[in-house]
Amino acid sequence: MDFVRFVAVAFFPLDEELGLLGGSYTPSLQEAMTRLGAKLPYEQAREEINQFCHTLVSEPTIRRQTTGNGRAGEAIAKAETRQVEKGEISSEAQPSRILISADGAYIALTSGEWREIKTVSIGEFETVVQADGSEKIETGSLSYFSRSYRARDFEYYALPEVHRRGVVNAGAVVTVNDGAEWIQNFVDYHCHDAVRILDFPHAQGYLADAGKVVYGEETDNFQAWFRECSHTLKHTGSQDILSNLEQFRQQVDQTQDREIIETSLAYLRKREPMINYPHFLKQGYPIGSGCVESAHKVVVQSRMKQAGMRWAEANVDPMLALRNLICNDRWNQGWQQIVTYRRQQQLKNHRHKCRLALQSLAATAPHKPIQPTPPTSTPIKTNPDPPSPKQTHRPAADHPWRHSPVGRARFQKS
Numbered sequence: 001m002d003f004v005r006f007v008a009v010a011f012f013p014l015d016e017e018l019g020l021l022g023g024s025y026t027p028s029l030q031e032a033m034t035r036l037g038a039k040l041p042y043e044q045a046r047e048e049i050n051q052f053c054h055t056l057v058s059e060p061t062i063r064r065q066t067t068g069n070g071r072a073g074e075a076i077a078k079a080e081t082r083q084v085e086k087g088e089i090s091s092e093a094q095p096s097r098i099l100i101s102a103d104g105a106y107i108a109l110t111s112g113e114w115r116e117i118k119t120v121s122i123g124e125f126e127t128v129v130q131a132d133g134s135e136k137i138e139t140g141s142l143s144y145f146s147r148s149y150r151a152r153d154f155e156y157y158a159l160p161e162v163h164r165r166g167v168v169n170a171g172a173v174v175t176v177n178d179g180a181e182w183i184q185n186f187v188d189y190h191c192h193d194a195v196r197i198l199d200f201p202h203a204q205g206y207l208a209d210a211g212k213v214v215y216g217e218e219t220d221n222f223q224a225w226f227r228e229c230s231h232t233l234k235h236t237g238s239q240d241i242l243s244n245l246e247q248f249r250q251q252v253d254q255t256q257d258r259e260i261i262e263t264s265l266a267y268l269r270k271r272e273p274m275i276n277y278p279h280f281l282k283q284g285y286p287i288g289s290g291c292v293e294s295a296h297k298v299v300v301q302s303r304m305k306q307a308g309m310r311w312a313e314a315n316v317d318p319m320l321a322l323r324n325l326i327c328n329d330r331w332n333q334g335w336q337q338i339v340t341y342r343r344q345q346q347l348k349n350h351r352h353k354c355r356l357a358l359q360s361l362a363a364t365a366p367h368k369p370i371q372p373t374p375p376t377s378t379p380i381k382t383n384p385d386p387p388s389p390k391q392t393h394r395p396a397a398d399h400p401w402r403h404s405p406v407g408r409a410r411f412q413k414s
Contacts, residue, residue: 033066069338074317095124097126099125099175100173105119107316118148122162137284167190173195178289179267200233213260214251214252238276298327
């Protein structure tokens with residue numbers, strides 16, 4: 001233990017030395033405030049704490065606890081990313097089939113802007129035979145990573161969750177997404193060899209845009225055409241569908257209508273390998289991205305997009321870090337990491353303050369120059385002079401004493 005730590009522990013004891021979190025609340029109560037604050041609006045969390053813990057806490061207290069621990073959780077996740085990148089953390093998961101879907105949703109900020117929350121959902125899928133003998137593809141064991149980062153940062157910091165789920169060890173990786181460019185870049189970054197599938201409802205949306213131009217919106221002819229085209233696209237293939245859209249493009253006269261059909265046609269042609277749905281279904285692959293659509297509701301909307309909610313930009317990602325721990329069923333492990341991290345930060349800051357205090361004391365203490373003591377030489381011992389013999393004192397001849405009667409009598413020779 002160095003001197004600064006000795007001074008800090010001996011004279012300025014910290015809760016870390018006692019195995020506790022800092023603050024006036026017990027560790028279990030701090031955990032309860034954080035977990036409830038990440039699941040409920042802060043005012044509702046305050047009511048639950050007051051009701052069941054019989055402790056009066058304020059709404060700002062729960063807000064501070066939640067955001068502070070959320071920032072710790074976000075910092076831990078970033079540190080894990082660097083560890084995975086360096087190969088310091090290995091993945092033991094060995095899934096047979098992995099499904100990855102990513103998408104974005106928007107929340108309101110206190111500044112009046114809207115911020116996109118990107119979410120990636122990772123799960124394992126299998127083909128299940130139902131009671132009537134039909135087959136159904138089911139996806140389970142879902143986990144999520146959500147942040148408001150830019151696309152490149154989101155790719156990078158999603159690495160721990162992708163690594164933990166064993167994507168690199170999976171027998172087959174399937175990605176079902178819309179055609180957004182940042183999502184395809186995400187797939188390139190993490191699993192460029194994955195089977196890429198365009199979300200079937202997304203493809204249906206482009207079909208509907210073109211059909212409404214020709215048949216009119218919500219008409220019976222449009223409904224019949226749309227059902228037939230959707231069935232053909234799903235079970236037969238895309239060749240007839242693309243030919244049909246090409247005929248539509250040649251039939252319409254208005255420039256605006258032609259542009260709508262051309263947009264749909266170009267979008268589907270560019271992604272033709274991703275809309276080979278008969279082949280994907282034969283392989284037992286899912287063709288819908290419902291898992292990430294539900295992730296928006298489970299992770300983001302249920303807590304961060306309620307009526308009238310506005311979020312400070314600095315509090316968005318800390319809250320998402322806590323939401324991921326809860327929705328991924330990793331709260332206990334994540335909370336222990338948060339506690340350890342905050343203790344270390346508290347001790348680090350405490351020791352820094354002690355160093356500054358010691359430096360300040362050293363700077364204000366009076367400094368007196370130390371004069372060097374000259375070396376002393378050993379004196380040479382000499383024999384002292386012998387003492388002179390004691391002489392009797394007599395007054396001088398002219399001393400008045402000799403002239404007094406007493407003096408004359410005393411000094412008169414006999």
